[in-house]
Structures are given as structure tokens and as C-alpha cells.
Amino acid sequence: MxxxxxxxxxxxxxxxxxxxxxxxxxxxxxxxxxxxxxxxxxxxxxxxxxxxxxxxxxxxxxxxxxxxxxxxxxxxxxxxxxxxxxxxxxxxxxxxxxxxxxxxxxxxxxxxxxxxxxxxxxxxxxxxxxxxxxPLTTITAWEAMFDKFKLTPSNQGTLLVVAGAGGVGSMLIQLAKKLTKLTVVATASRAESRDWALALGADAVVDHSGDFVANVLAQVPGGVDYIFSPYSKGNVENYAKIGKAFSEICAIDGHPDLDLQPLMHRSISWHWEWMFTRSVYETAxxxxxxxxxxxxxxxxxxxxxxxxxxxxxxxxxxxxxxxxxxxxxxxxxxxxxxxxx
The missing domain is CATH 3.90.180.10 (Medium-chain alcohol dehydrogenases, catalytic domain)
Known part of the structure; x- marks a missing residue:
């Protein structure tokens, strides 16, 4: 040594x-x-x-x-x-x-x-x-986008970043705007959170404290292509309503009783992101x-x-x-x- x-x-x-x-x-x-x-x-x-x-x-x-x-x-x-x-x-x-x-x-x-x-x-x-x-928020955001969603610089469509003013959301907004062609819609409930997400490059911010589904669809009437979810419990049915057919969700929070059945009819894919997987299992x-x-x-x-x-x-x-x-x-x-x- x-x-x-x-x-x-x-x-x-x-x-x-x-x-x-x-x-x-x-x-x-x-x-x-x-x-x-x-x-x-x-x-x-x-x-x-x-x-x-x-x-x-x-x-x-x-x-x-x-x-x-x-x-x-x-x-x-x-x-x-x-x-x-x-x-x-x-x-x-x-x-x-x-x-x-x-x-x-x-x-x-x-x-x-x-x-x-x-x-x-x-x-x-x-x-x-x-x-x-x-580091932790950057790795999480990067792996969600490029390992799970497999985004490329030419990808278009809409990414919904739930809790856009949070640590991971703050990096996800920036990386998505710099490294893809996605339209980025963040969620926030307070004025300072909305201002923060917009300053980082979000194209729009919707309120997640009221009628979440209505607020998202008012901004993106056709639904979204990708959803980043740090708060999944109680939101799966909402995601099933705002996600397009064949859209994708990446979640970073685990719940033993999470029911993903509402996603089935739109063939919405669900990914897990845990940034410690590579270090814990010493992957190749x-x-x-x-x-x-x-x-x-x-x-x-x-x-x-x-x-x-x-x-x-x-x-x-x-x-x-x-x-x-x-x-x-x-x-x-x-x-x-x-x-x-």
C-alpha cells in the first residue's frame, strides 16, 4: 500500500x-x-x-x-x-x-x-x-436515463421529473437538457421549487400537490414518454393515466406492496434504479x-x-x-x- x-x-x-x-x-x-x-x-x-x-x-x-x-x-x-x-x-x-x-x-x-x-x-x-x-444524485440520474431508459442524444419526447427540485431531480433536469432532445416537465408544489426547476432548464413545471393527473395532462395532453419516480407509492394509477402506451417509468423508491397492475394495458415498462448495485455486487x-x-x-x-x-x-x-x-x-x-x- x-x-x-x-x-x-x-x-x-x-x-x-x-x-x-x-x-x-x-x-x-x-x-x-x-x-x-x-x-x-x-x-x-x-x-x-x-x-x-x-x-x-x-x-x-x-x-x-x-x-x-x-x-x-x-x-x-x-x-x-x-x-x-x-x-x-x-x-x-x-x-x-x-x-x-x-x-x-x-x-x-x-x-x-x-x-x-x-x-x-x-x-x-x-x-x-x-x-x-x-455524486449520488448524478449517478442515479445518469443510470436512470442511460442504463434504464437507454436514451441517446437524438431521443425526443417528454420526460416527467417528479419532484424536480430534489437532489436527483435537479441533476436529471440538467443532464436531460444537455444530453438529449427531450422536453422536460418537472413537478413541484412551492414557488421556490418551481423557480429552481425552471432555472435548471425544465421546459415547464406542473403542480403535484393538487390534481396531479389533470395538471400533467393540461401541460402534455398526449401523455408522457418517460417518468422519473422518487415517490411511487400511491402514484402508480396516476402514472398509468399520464403515461403513453409503451412509455417507461424509472423508480428509485421501493415498497413491498407496490401494485403495478394498472400499467399493464398500456404496456408501460417499470425500471428500478439503485445506484449501489454496481458497488455492492462488484459487477464487471x-x-x-x-x-x-x-x-x-x-x-x-x-x-x-x-x-x-x-x-x-x-x-x-x-x-x-x-x-x-x-x-x-x-x-x-x-x-x-x-x-x-
Whole structure:
């Protein structure tokens, strides 16, 4: 293993000893643990910033009771300080950003071990906080469009982005407008959310808080070709009414009792997107995620994409991470919430 001289033997982490409401001061606490051992493909990153996603909130709430805390966090940006024997594409001192691996300890730590094949080079024009806001939502949006919908630069039609002001929606709108010919219709319910989605490039925004079906069809009378769904429970029948025959839906939220039967008569396809599949199962194409993060970095640096950071909390403490979780848990945030060291 190649490493930066002078690395400490222990590090400060922020995690949970058991699942608790975010209002409980014990829901997230600081602890000291040994630096992680590196797997062959790993790099060790000195973490500079982390963002908080709904997935972080869910993991905290479900943390098992244990003597060693569950280290929370997925998104991170930081500096490479050590390399595993088979790590590729990076050298010591490189600035990186990535979304991590749900099956491993998280990024809410001074140092984080992560597979080099899912790590991208940090966009040079973004701050640490801006970079940390991007990976999980970007990978999710990219895989939904290009792995699931199999979109190409020549694709036309209409994409409906439910919750367009959310983290994934914010990236999906931008990527769709830059890399396809789709008309993008976002949904939002508040004035600030509508303004945000329009500023990111949405062609139109409809209200999802009232008569969802009527509002969408008033904007797109013939129905939509593609639907991105972060809120699927209770919406399948709505999607069956607004989706064209042979349209496609990509969902990122799982529910054990989800009934897809209403989609059958229009032959509407349903896709699942879980951005951790490649890292958890170490698929043969795992490096796809590094490649797409590097591609997106060039788009940020050229000005084609806009950072989605909206709230930056300075100070890497348990209290500040609880504040970030509270904001995300409120489901009223626009863009991304980040905590910086």
C-alpha cells in the first residue's frame, strides 16, 4: 500500500449506535476508530465535505443496536492519501468525489476507504461542498436515463421529473437538457421549487400537490414518454393515466406492496434504479461509475452543468450532521445539503 507519511492510527467518525429520531442527541455521536484497512482496489480519502441524502436519513433511522457505531454517509469529496495495491487511476494528493458503497462503513469520518473504480476526479471549478453534493444524485440520474431508459442524444419526447427540485431531480433536469432532445416537465408544489426547476432548464413545471393527473395532462395532453419516480407509492394509477402506451417509468423508491397492475394495458415498462448495485455486487462494469463521474466533472468545469448545493453547514460535528439530517428529513429542501470540515 502506498500512503502519505504521518497518517494517524485513529480517526474521528460520526455514526449511530442504534436507530433513533434525529431529534435525539444520541441519534448521531462522535467516536474514535482505527483507520480502515484497504481492500486491493481501494483508495483512502481524507474527507473534506459530505452531503446528506434521503438514503442517509433512512440508514440512520434503521441503524442496528451495536457496540461499534454504524458510520453514516455516502457522498464525499476529499484528497487521496493512500492507495491499495490494485487501485488505479489516482495518485496521492488527487482531489476526488464519489457516492460510496452502502455495504461498507460510510463517509462521515476523517478518513474513508472506497473502491477506486467508483470514484471520480473532483471538478476543478467546484468547491469541496459543491463537489460533495453531486455524486449520488448524478449517478442515479445518469443510470436512470442511460442504463434504464437507454436514451441517446437524438431521443425526443417528454420526460416527467417528479419532484424536480430534489437532489436527483435537479441533476436529471440538467443532464436531460444537455444530453438529449427531450422536453422536460418537472413537478413541484412551492414557488421556490418551481423557480429552481425552471432555472435548471425544465421546459415547464406542473403542480403535484393538487390534481396531479389533470395538471400533467393540461401541460402534455398526449401523455408522457418517460417518468422519473422518487415517490411511487400511491402514484402508480396516476402514472398509468399520464403515461403513453409503451412509455417507461424509472423508480428509485421501493415498497413491498407496490401494485403495478394498472400499467399493464398500456404496456408501460417499470425500471428500478439503485445506484449501489454496481458497488455492492462488484459487477464487471463497476468502473462505469468512475467514468461517468469524470465525464460529468468536465461538464461542470465547462459550465454545462450547475452545482446543486443550496445549504452548506460548516463544521464536521455530530450536531451539524443532525441539523443536516433534520433539513433533509423535512422533505422541504431544494437541491442539496452539505457539511464541510
Amino acid at each position: 502506498t500512503h502519505t507519511p504521518g497518517l494517524p492510527a485513529v480517526m474521528t467518525v460520526i455514526g449511530s449506535y442504534r436507530g433513533l429520531p434525529v431529534s435525539d442527541p444520541q441519534s448521531m455521536v462522535s467516536a474514535e476508530l482505527p483507520l480502515p484497512d484497504l481492500r486491493p482496489h481501494d483508495i483512502l480519502v481524507r474527507v473534506a465535505a459530505v452531503s446528506v441524502n434521503p438514503a442517509d436519513v433512512s440508514r440512520r433511522a434503521a441503524a442496528p443496536e451495536a457496540d461499534v457505531p454504524t458510520i453514516l454517509g455516502y457522498d464525499a469529496a476529499g484528497t487521496v492519501v493512500a492507495l491499495g495495491p490494485d487501485a488505479s487511476g489516482f495518485t496521492l494528493g488527487d482531489e476526488v468525489y464519489y457516492a460510496g458503497d452502502v455495504s461498507r462503513p460510510g463517509s462521515n469520518a476523517e478518513y474513508h476507504a472506497v473502491d477506486s473504480r467508483i470514484v471520480g476526479h473532483k471538478p476543478a471549478t467546484l468547491t469541496w461542498a459543491q463537489a460533495a453534493a453531486a 462494469d463497476i468502473a462505469t461509475q468512475r467514468n461517468l463521474l469524470d465525464r460529468v466533472a468536465t461538464m461542470f468545469d465547462s459550465g454545462e452543468l450547475r452545482a446543486t448545493l443550496t445549504t452548506e453547514i460548516s463544521g464536521f460535528t455530530a450536531d451539524n450532521l443532525r441539523k443536516a439530517h433534520e433539513l433533509v428529513e423535512s422533505q422541504r429542501t431544494i437541491g442539496k445539503v452539505v457539511v464541510t470540515r
